[in-house]
Amino acid sequence: MSNxxxxxxxxxxxxxxGLGAFLWSLRSGQFDDMEGAANRILFDDDDEAxxxxxxxxxxxxx
Amino acid sequence: xxxxALCRHCQEPVTAASPAGPDFxxxxxxxxxxxxxxxxxxxxxxxxxxxPKIRALRPDEEPVGSLDFTELTSTDNEGxxxxxxxxxxxxxxxxxxxxxxxxxxxxxxxxxxxxxxxRRLRLSWQGDKSDIGAIVAPVLQxxxxxxxxxxxxxxxxxxxxxxxxxxxxxxxxxxxxxxMLLSVSVWAGYFQGMGGATRDLFHWLSALIALxxxxxxxxxxxxxxxxxxxxRRVNMDVPISLGVILALGMSLAQTIRSxxxxxxxxxxxxxxxxxxxxxLDGRARGQARSAAEHLLSLNARSITVIDxxxxxxxxxxxxxxxxxxxxxxxxxxxxxxxxxxxxxSDIDTSVITGESIPVLTxxxxxxxxxxxxISAPLRIRVTATGxxxxxxxxxxxxxxxxxxxxxxxxxxxxxxxxxxxxxHFLSLATFAGxxxxxxLPWQDALMNAIAVLIITCPCALALAVPVVQVIATGRLLRAxxxxxxxxxxxxxxxxxxxxxxxxxxxxxxxxxxxxxxxxDALELAAQIAANSNHPLSRALVRAAGNVTxxxxxxxxxGLGLTAQGPSGPxxxxxxxxxxxxxxxxxxxxxxxxxxxxxxPGKSPARFVFRDTPRNDADSVIETLRARGFDMTLLSxxxxxxxxxxxxxxxxxxxxxxxxxxDKAAFVQARADHGKHDLMVGDGxxxxxxxxxxxxxxxxxxxxxxxxxxxxxxxxxDRLGAVIEAIDxxxxxxxxxxxxxxxxxxxxxxxxxxxxSGFVTPxxxxxxxxxxxxxxxxxALRLHAKSSKPDDHGFKVHPQTSQQAGA
Numbered sequence: 001m002s003n004x005x006x007x008x009x010x011x012x013x014x015x016x017x018g019l020g021a022f023l024w025s026l027r028s029g030q031f032d033d034m035e036g037a038a039n040r041i042l043f044d045d046d047d048e049a050x051x052x053x054x055x056x057x058x059x060x061x062x
Numbered sequence: 063x064x065x066x067a068l069c070r071h072c073q074e075p076v077t078a079a080s081p082a083g084p085d086f087x088x089x090x091x092x093x094x095x096x097x098x099x100x101x102x103x104x105x106x107x108x109x110x111x112x113x114p115k116i117r118a119l120r121p122d123e124e125p126v127g128s129l130d131f132t133e134l135t136s137t138d139n140e141g142x143x144x145x146x147x148x149x150x151x152x153x154x155x156x157x158x159x160x161x162x163x164x165x166x167x168x169x170x171x172x173x174x175x176x177x178x179x180x181r182r183l184r185l186s187w188q189g190d191k192s193d194i195g196a197i198v199a200p201v202l203q204x205x206x207x208x209x210x211x212x213x214x215x216x217x218x219x220x221x222x223x224x225x226x227x228x229x230x231x232x233x234x235x236x237x238x239x240x241x242m243l244l245s246v247s248v249w250a251g252y253f254q255g256m257g258g259a260t261r262d263l264f265h266w267l268s269a270l271i272a273l274x275x276x277x278x279x280x281x282x283x284x285x286x287x288x289x290x291x292x293x294r295r296v297n298m299d300v301p302i303s304l305g306v307i308l309a310l311g312m313s314l315a316q317t318i319r320s321x322x323x324x325x326x327x328x329x330x331x332x333x334x335x336x337x338x339x340x341x342l343d344g345r346a347r348g349q350a351r352s353a354a355e356h357l358l359s360l361n362a363r364s365i366t367v368i369d370x371x372x373x374x375x376x377x378x379x380x381x382x383x384x385x386x387x388x389x390x391x392x393x394x395x396x397x398x399x400x401x402x403x404x405x406x407s408d409i410d411t412s413v414i415t416g417e418s419i420p421v422l423t424x425x426x427x428x429x430x431x432x433x434x435x436i437s438a439p440l441r442i443r444v445t446a447t448g449x450x451x452x453x454x455x456x457x458x459x460x461x462x463x464x465x466x467x468x469x470x471x472x473x474x475x476x477x478x479x480x481x482x483x484x485x486h487f488l489s490l491a492t493f494a495g496x497x498x499x500x501x502l503p504w505q506d507a508l509m510n511a512i513a514v515l516i517i518t519c520p521c522a523l524a525l526a527v528p529v530v531q532v533i534a535t536g537r538l539l540r541a542x543x544x545x546x547x548x549x550x551x552x553x554x555x556x557x558x559x560x561x562x563x564x565x566x567x568x569x570x571x572x573x574x575x576x577x578x579x580x581x582d583a584l585e586l587a588a589q590i591a592a593n594s595n596h597p598l599s600r601a602l603v604r605a606a607g608n609v610t611x612x613x614x615x616x617x618x619x620g621l622g623l624t625a626q627g628p629s630g631p632x633x634x635x636x637x638x639x640x641x642x643x644x645x646x647x648x649x650x651x652x653x654x655x656x657x658x659x660x661x662p663g664k665s666p667a668r669f670v671f672r673d674t675p676r677n678d679a680d681s682v683i684e685t686l687r688a689r690g691f692d693m694t695l696l697s698x699x700x701x702x703x704x705x706x707x708x709x710x711x712x713x714x715x716x717x718x719x720x721x722x723x724d725k726a727a728f729v730q731a732r733a734d735h736g737k738h739d740l741m742v743g744d745g746x747x748x749x750x751x752x753x754x755x756x757x758x759x760x761x762x763x764x765x766x767x768x769x770x771x772x773x774x775x776x777x778x779d780r781l782g783a784v785i786e787a788i789d790x791x792x793x794x795x796x797x798x799x800x801x802x803x804x805x806x807x808x809x810x811x812x813x814x815x816x817x818s819g820f821v822t823p824x825x826x827x828x829x830x831x832x833x834x835x836x837x838x839x840x841a842l843r844l845h846a847k848s849s850k851p852d853d854h855g856f857k858v859h860p861q862t863s864q865q866a867g868a
Contacts, residue, residue, distance in 0.1 A: 004260075008267060011240070011243075012240060012271070015236055015239070015240055016236070018236070019232060019233065019236040022232050023229060023232060026225065026228060026229060026232070031228075032177060032179070032180075033177040033178055033179045033180070034179065035178045035179045036155070036158060036176065036177055036178030036179060039154075039155030039158070039178065040155065040158070040159075042155065043109070043155065043156070043159040
């Protein structure tokens with residue numbers, strides 16, 4: 001029975017992790033635009049000028 | 063329709079008068095095409111899928127660079143500016159991609175993200191606040207319109223409420239899953255001899271999960287229950303809250319005393335299922351409403367004011383003041399009441415009067431908000447604003463009528479109202495019975511009373527209506543029918559009579575050529591007409607089929623077109639414009655709006671038009687009549703025109719020359735006689751009648767006010783949507799009633815068990831889950847039935863059809 005003492009907390013912890021992830025994604029607006037997200041993947045960023053800029057921006061951010 | 067080439071940018075037909083040659087309809091489109099080529103973004107044209115319902119992507123002729131975007135710009139403390147814009151003209155995902163790419167090309171822009179669902183753009187940039195004009199210029203040049211808005215003002219309570227429900231749902235789901243896991247072990251333990259200490263450990267663990275989760279996830283119910291009690295009423299949330307709190311409290315007490323009766327799982331699954339019902343309910347309503355509201359917010363757009371110094375700015379129509387000068391571009395809806403001071407054009411007044419043929423306007427004439435300017439730009443001096451406009455007069459009528467409808471109580475609420483007291487009484491009686499008569503200690507009597515509360519807590523009852531509604535509205539949404547009001551489907555099932563508006567509802571609102579004429583004359587007339595946007599010209603071109611536009615044609619708005627023929631000027635227009643004497647009438651019994659073609663040396667040709675019924679109007683009316691609906695035609699148009707249509711469609715009951723007030727009064731009078739009518743209409747003049755009627759529908763082409771007033775808005779050209787909506791409403795109603803019957807049957811079995819004290823935590827949990835699942839399964843049958851092919855040939859939702867075609 002002592003294995004329960006280990007397994008139950010682990011199970012709860014993992015469950016809480018999932019719940020936390022869901023609540024976080026809800027808060028960060030990932031469910032706001034389901035339609036756009038589904039289509040966005042179809043357009044690749046083949047834009048040279050943009051790729052250059054986003055690299056530069058990332059550098060600024062870090 | 064391939065009368066002439068389509069513009070490469072906006073895909074609209076190119077007229078011969080186009081300054082930008084055979085490929086483009088206007089220089090704006092040519093410029094946009096060229097700009098995309100220069101930027102290397104021409105792949106946009108391959109990627110996009112045009113949605114015919116959305117305004118064509120034609121750039122505005124007037125330069126819009128001087129619009130004031132800075133007013134609603136906010137700046138954070140890092141010097142980054144943020145602006146929220148509504149985007150008009152998004153057809154598909156490629157538009158989203160194009161707008162984002164165009165904006166992000168600009169060095170100053172940090173972030174530009176378009177939300178495709180809400181058609182809103184959030185833009186962040188660094189540098190000067192006033193740079194915004196230059197930043198958005200390429201997007202405007204493409205033909206998109208950007209309207210700044212304040213997100214706080216638009217943030218609806220429903221959106222945040224739904225988010226809260228979703229959070230509660232997540233928490234309750236997590237807790238219900240885990241507690242159930244522990245409970246299953248405990249139940250298994252009954253049979254396999256689990257030790258008391260282990261069981262207590264599991265109960266404590268359950269309490270640890272369930273108590274905080276229920277405290278959080280139950281908030282929506284507790285709040286509503288407290289609100290109800292404060293108002294000295296009882297709603298369904300009172301027994302729910304009471305049941306959950308008592309069950310948890312009792313279980314905790316049992317756990318502390320290491321006794322076996324813990325209801326943690328029942329309490330938390332009850333919350334979980336109820337939250338599912340609430341969330342679905344809110345979402346179905348919110349979705350349709352937000353779609354409709356979005357349509358409205360874009361249409362009820364700002365108006366362009368020209369200041370004394372000549373600068374233009376966009377303001378909201380309600381901010382206009384008498385004396386201001388407003389510019390109404392060709393093709394634009396006029397936002398205010400006013401007097402024309404410059405320009406001559408045709409005005410489509412069908413939304414107000416119901417007449418399908420545009421009227422001529424020139425300086426000195428009055429125009430009304432809601433009408434559409436067709437041929438040429440107009441400058442209008444505002445004469446009335448706010449509460450004085452014709453429009454707001456109609457809105458007032460409509461609001462008065464709507465108050466009556468708000469009293470309608472949804473079936474779920476009616477059931478809950480009578481059910482809640484019964485629940486309270488039963489559990490109280492159980493407690494009193496066991497304690498006073500049965501002689502049990504009060505703790506055990508309370509246990510039984512709580513079991514009654516939990517068992518009767520109408521899990522299935524709370525799911526019965528929302529699940530059916532979600533499926534029904536979802537099914538209608540896919541057929542292009544938006545259900546805006548929560549009780550619309552319910553009210554639709556009570557309908558015995560249907561009242562139709564004429565122009566734009568039974569008819570297409572577009573005139574069609576009906577007279578037989580000499581094909582040569584028609585060909586020539588169509589060639590000349592190809593240069594004009596007037597509805598009659600367009601009808602001529604449609605009738606003639608493939609024509610090449612005639613060169614060198616000039617248009618005099620409201621009168622006609624003049625072409626330079628080989629033997630002198632050729633005139634196409636009204637009888638007076640073509641100088642034809644009144645007595646030169648050709649023998650014809652067809653009446654209606656007409657055009658004349660006068661060629662030098664030939665006898666004039668006459669073209670007669672009529673606003674033709676929608677393609678399926680005939681069959682729809684026939685079907686509805688066969689089903690015993692009592693149908694009436696109400697129109698603001700002339701008697702002759704209305705009679706003609708009524709006879710064509712076989713409608714015996716028709717009324718012409720009805721003002722908006724007459725229409726509303728007519729509907730109200732019928733309602734007062736106890737009739738339940740469905741009003742179908744599209745004009746502003748129908749709005750009060752739409753609001754008066756028991757239920758109402760509007761096509762998506764309707765004036766925004768009418769769409770606002772209507773319960774249901776349908777897209778596409780087919781009137782068959784009316785039948786579809788009634789069918790689905792009736793099916794949904796049947797399922798709701800079946801679901802109620804199922805829940806009551808379940809209660810009939812379980813309540814005696816609970817009152818007599820036989821319900822254990824295991825039975826409570828099983829009974830609750832199974833009844834909910836049965837109700838959901840029953841509601842899903844609405845879905846299954848819809849899988850047969852559309853027997854009315856309804857238009858599929860444009861997006862699905864496009865994706866399938868792409």
